[in-house]
Amino acid sequence: QVQLVESGGGLVQAGGSLGLSCAASGRTFSTYTMGWFRQAPGKEREFVVALNWNGDRTIYADSVRGRFTISRGNDKNTVYLQMNRLKPEDTAVYYCAAGLSVATPRHTAYNYWGQGTQVTVSS
Numbered sequence: 001q002v003q004l005v006e007s008g009g010g011l012v013q014a015g016g017s018l019g020l021s022c023a024a025s026g027r028t029f030s031t032y033t034m035g036w037f038r039q040a041p042g043k044e045r046e047f048v049v050a051l052n053w054n055g056d057r058t059i060y061a062d063s064v065r066g067r068f069t070i071s072r073g074n075d076k077n078t079v080y081l082q083m084n085r086l087k088p089e090d091t092a093v094y095y096c097a098a099g100l101s102v103a104t105p106r107h108t109a110y111n112y113w114g115q116g117t118q119v120t121v122s123s
Contacts, residue, residue, distance in 0.1 A: 002026035002112050004096045009117030012086055016121075020081040022096030022114060029053075030076035033103050035110060038092035038119075045095070047105035049081065057103045064090075086121045093118050 008020040022034070035050035049060045049070045058070060069082045079096060094117050097110035 004098060004112055004114035006094060006096045006114045006117040009094060009119045011120045011122065014086060014088055014121055014123050016086055017082070017084045018086060018119060019083070020094055020096075020117060020119070022079045022081075024077045024079075024096075024098060024112075028077070029098055031100070032098040032112075033101060033110075034070070034072065034079040035097045035099070035103070036070065036079075036081050037095045037097060037107060038090075039095070039116075040089075040092040043092075045107060047107065048094070050103035050105065051079065052103045059103050059105065061105070083119070086119075088121045088123045091119060091121050 003025045005023050012018050031053045033053050036048040037045050038048050039045040047061050051058050051070045067085045071080045096114040098112040099110035101109040
């Protein structure tokens with residue numbers, strides 16, 4: 001059973017920081033590209049960041065570049081999202097995703113998805 005489980009969401013004030021984790025299990029994800037997406041109430045799911053399986057390519061949405069950082073654990077089955085200088089517009093449910101393509105913002109390229117973790121940024 002393949003599972004992606006996000007953790008670390010919560011409530012934070014604008015300007016603050018929060019770190020998310022995504023633990024993958026059920027198979028080896030060392031050859032998978034890992035990504036983060038988010039969905040705010042009433043909006044479509046949007047791309048946040050993706051990291052190639054071998055770490056040689058990272059792409060960020062313009063809205064988070066310079067504030068968010070994706071990284072991968074040594075076991076390759078854990079991915080992290082460090083979010084700094086958070087803004088109220090970052091409020092959303094954040095989803096972890098895994099896929100076999102190169103890092104891409106296209107959500108259809110990801111085969112596995114977590115259940116999401118809520119991030120709320122107060123003004």
